[in-house]
Amino acid sequence: MLLRSDLDDNFRKVVYELTADRVGDLATLLANSESVADAIIDADSRGHSNWNVKTSEGVRELLVMLIGQVDEGVRIGSAGNKARDTALITDKSRVKFTIPLVLPTKPPPAIHDIFLDTLVTLDEQVVLGEAKCAATLDPKTKVEVRAFARAPGFPGVVDMTVDNAVIHMSTEDVYTTSAKTVTPGPVTPASTGLQRSSRRGKNEPSSTPPAAPPPPPAPEFVGTNPVTLDTTYAASDFMDYDPARFALTKARAIQFDFRDIDNKLVPTPMLSEVFRPGTFVVCTCRLSMWKFVNRGEESHTYQLIVRSMRVIDDTPVYADYTRPVVPPSPSAGLSLRTPQKRLAEFDALDFSTPVKKPAVTVKTTLRKR
Numbered sequence: 001m002l003l004r005s006d007l008d009d010n011f012r013k014v015v016y017e018l019t020a021d022r023v024g025d026l027a028t029l030l031a032n033s034e035s036v037a038d039a040i041i042d043a044d045s046r047g048h049s050n051w052n053v054k055t056s057e058g059v060r061e062l063l064v065m066l067i068g069q070v071d072e073g074v075r076i077g078s079a080g081n082k083a084r085d086t087a088l089i090t091d092k093s094r095v096k097f098t099i100p101l102v103l104p105t106k107p108p109p110a111i112h113d114i115f116l117d118t119l120v121t122l123d124e125q126v127v128l129g130e131a132k133c134a135a136t137l138d139p140k141t142k143v144e145v146r147a148f149a150r151a152p153g154f155p156g157v158v159d160m161t162v163d164n165a166v167i168h169m170s171t172e173d174v175y176t177t178s179a180k181t182v183t184p185g186p187v188t189p190a191s192t193g194l195q196r197s198s199r200r201g202k203n204e205p206s207s208t209p210p211a212a213p214p215p216p217p218a219p220e221f222v223g224t225n226p227v228t229l230d231t232t233y234a235a236s237d238f239m240d241y242d243p244a245r246f247a248l249t250k251a252r253a254i255q256f257d258f259r260d261i262d263n264k265l266v267p268t269p270m271l272s273e274v275f276r277p278g279t280f281v282v283c284t285c286r287l288s289m290w291k292f293v294n295r296g297e298e299s300h301t302y303q304l305i306v307r308s309m310r311v312i313d314d315t316p317v318y319a320d321y322t323r324p325v326v327p328p329s330p331s332a333g334l335s336l337r338t339p340q341k342r343l344a345e346f347d348a349l350d351f352s353t354p355v356k357k358p359a360v361t362v363k364t365t366l367r368k369r
Contacts, residue, residue: 068101078238
């Protein structure tokens with residue numbers, strides 16, 4: 001995709017400055033080392049690993065925050081990561097959305113350093129993950145490691161830098177039938193060579209206690225149907241739906257906690273209209289590693305699993321971008337919030353999943369286009 005030639009050095013200046021100021025010292029920001037200081041890597045019987053943390057209420061998944069720009073290759077259509085497959089998508093298919101993040105366009109030093117430090121933290125976690133795997137692995141087993149962040153193209157061909165790094169994120173399953181809910185090895189991956197920035201001096205953890213999360217927002221509306229985190233959708237609600245690809249009987253798409261620039265839930269079938277390449281976002285994710293064994297060889301794929309995502313700025317950055325026509329929302333008559341007002345919420349930004357009300361699941365059918 002071709003970057004717009006009319007973007008000057010002040011592009012997103014206010015948004016970038018406010019974002020760095022609001023999230024830079026948060027203890028949950030993945031760029032800050034304390035975000036994973038208490039992490040425990042737990043592996044299940046198949047070797048799949050998740051990053052957890054112990055609390056006074058028991059063990060829970062570790063959630064971290066990161067910022068970045070959605071890159072080309074994002075797959076949030078009806079077929080998700082199966083878009084290039086030819087097999088039928090059935091109730092048993094594991095369809096997921098894949099969302100690559102890159103360094104935002106024309107970043108100031110503060111945003112550049114936050115993204116760099118995010119890469120360093122992810123690199124450190126891959127090293128720890130491989131060290132844990134090595135404890136139970138046959139030294140002769142060949143291992144392929146696909147890190148959280150990688151350079152584009154084939155592994156090892158291009159060295160990863162902060163400018164070309166792609167952070168790989170995916171979602172939980174999109175469709176569900178239930179409620180949400182002979183090379184010697186192994187070789188511990190060498191460090192990418194990236195060094196943590198000096199934006200926080202000696203990397204002292206922030207002494208500011210985390211603020212309480214904001215109250216859950218009111219339900220959004222599509223037509224007359226409320227959109228909540230319990231809303232489900234038929235595959236045919238997606239604009240790119242191809243009936244020849246689907247053989248679903250009971251499975252429906254779930255509603256993800258993905259929000260637009262005004263903090264409104266974006267209906268899952270409409271995600272591609274909002275989270276386009278070039279969109280600047282903030283996400284809350286958990287860390288995971290998938291272990292696959294094939295003919296005595298192992299593959300370790302590290303991924304960030306997105307729990308929530310929100311648009312910070314959606315100014316087009318590519319020359320071939322055309323803003324999609326979106327039907328006016330019920331609040332179209334209200335003035336849009338300024339970047340200052342939107343980002344003011346970052347003081348309490350935690351992206352904890354809003355508490356679900358014990359309401360009956362709402363099934364809605366979106367207008368086809």
